[in-house]
Amino acid sequence: MSSFLVTGADGQLGQCFRAVAAEFPNHHLIFTNSQEVDLARPETLQYFFDTNPFSGIINCAAYTQVDQAEEESEKAHQINAEGVQNLVNFTEENELFLVHFSTDYVFDGMASVPYQETDQCDPINAYGQSKYEGEQRMAQAKCLHTTFRISWLFSPFGTNFVKTILRMSKTKEQLEVVQDQWGRPTYGMDLARAVLSHIDHPTFFDFSCYHFAQRGATTWFDFAQKILGLTKSPCKSIPCTTAAYPTAAKRPLYAVLDTTRIEKHLFLQPLRWEVALEDCIKRIEAG
Numbered sequence: 295m296s297s298f299l300v301t302g303a304d305g306q307l308g309q310c311f312r313a314v315a316a317e318f319p320n321h322h323l324i325f326t327n328s329q330e331v332d333l334a335r336p337e338t339l340q341y342f343f344d345t346n347p348f349s350g351i352i353n354c355a356a357y358t359q360v361d362q363a364e365e366e367s368e369k370a371h372q373i374n375a376e377g378v379q380n381l382v383n384f385t386e387e388n389e390l391f392l393v394h395f396s397t398d399y400v401f402d403g404m405a406s407v408p409y410q411e412t413d414q415c416d417p418i419n420a421y422g423q424s425k426y427e428g429e430q431r432m433a434q435a436k437c438l439h440t441t442f443r444i445s446w447l448f449s450p451f452g453t454n455f456v457k458t459i460l461r462m463s464k465t466k467e468q469l470e471v472v473q474d475q476w477g478r479p480t481y482g483m484d485l486a487r488a489v490l491s492h493i494d495h496p497t498f499f500d501f502s503c504y505h506f507a508q509r510g511a512t513t514w515f516d517f518a519q520k521i522l523g524l525t526k527s528p529c530k531s532i533p534c535t536t537a538a539y540p541t542a543a544k545r546p547l548y549a550v551l552d553t554t555r556i557e558k559h560l561f562l563q564p565l566r567w568e569v570a571l572e573d574c575i576k577r578i579e580a581g
């Protein structure tokens with residue numbers, strides 16, 4: 295049985311790994327939160343390893359406050375770049391493997407066809423910049439490693455677009471939602487299953503980066519429409535433009551990830567986003 299440390303396990307993606315862990319009895323997952331293992335304090339990792347040895351790390355920990363990062367770029371850098379370097383150093387020293395997650399925000403969003411793993415990165419906000427620096431640290435790691443770039447993460451856990459729309463639709467008659475940003479939502483449960491079902495595969499670490507997102511591109515507006523439709527909400531969604539809703543951090547307008555590499559190399563078929571969304575809503579409604 296292989297033992298993996300899951301860092302940042304109280305966050306959205308970490309909770310997805312917790313939720314699917316029982317489906318993978320051959321893996322022993324050890325979940326830690328930021329108090330137990332702090333990426334910015336590598337001694338916490340060493341201390342934890344000494345008492346709970348493991349063969350690899352699945353890093354769900356990150357600084358993820360996209361707008362706040364504009365004012366806290368040093369903090370974002372400390373966790374998303376330096377913290378990742380600490381993980382890389384540790385995994386190299388102990389001959390472990392490392393799985394990490396990054397974001398579509400490493401791209402500038404000016405493309406008109408889906409982004410491939412090899413396309414040039416040019417982040418347009420501080421969070422994206424810090425995540426890109428983390429990716430670069432990962433790419434230079436001398437241990438077995440790979441980074442999953444994901445986008446528009448949603449799940450029954452934490453804070454995400456689906457949960458926000460569900461909550462707001464209960465008290466508002468209409469919601470304005472941007473219709474000029476394109477992407478592919480990533481369902482955390484589908485992602486966690488994809489990682490855990492392939493992590494022992496001999497070719498899993500062949501590439502240092504994979505894109506993973508649900509099949510089908512959409513806009514935030516269409517995503518919201520589908521959420522409201524599936525829950526039969528009387529709340530209406532009204533399309534608006536990104537320009538009408540300025541945020542502290544700029545968002546890429548086109549952030550559609552091409553997932554051909556992972557589909558062909560690991561024989562993985564992500565669910566369509568509508569199917570994944572239905573599953574997510576059922577889980578949320580079931581409590």
Ligand SMILES: NC(=O)c1ccc[n+]([C@@H]2O[C@H](COP(=O)([O-])OP(=O)(O)OC[C@H]3O[C@@H](n4cnc5c(N)ncnc54)[C@H](OP(=O)(O)O)[C@@H]3O)[C@@H](O)[C@H]2O)c1
Pocket residue numbers: 301302303304305306307308327328329331332333334354355356357358373377395396397398425444445446447448452453
């Ligand atoms: N959410 C999205 O839409 C999205 C999109 C693309 C990519 N991603 C990437 O997906 C991954 C998971 O995101 P998520 O949505 O699950 O994030 P999240 O819900 O914000 O969870 C991140 C977790 O990391 C922990 N953390 C923060 N600083 C830490 C540190 N120094 N040491 C250890 N743990 C620390 C946080 O704990 P505390 O709360 O205790 O600080 C939190 O539990 C991240 O790499 C993120 O960049 C997310």
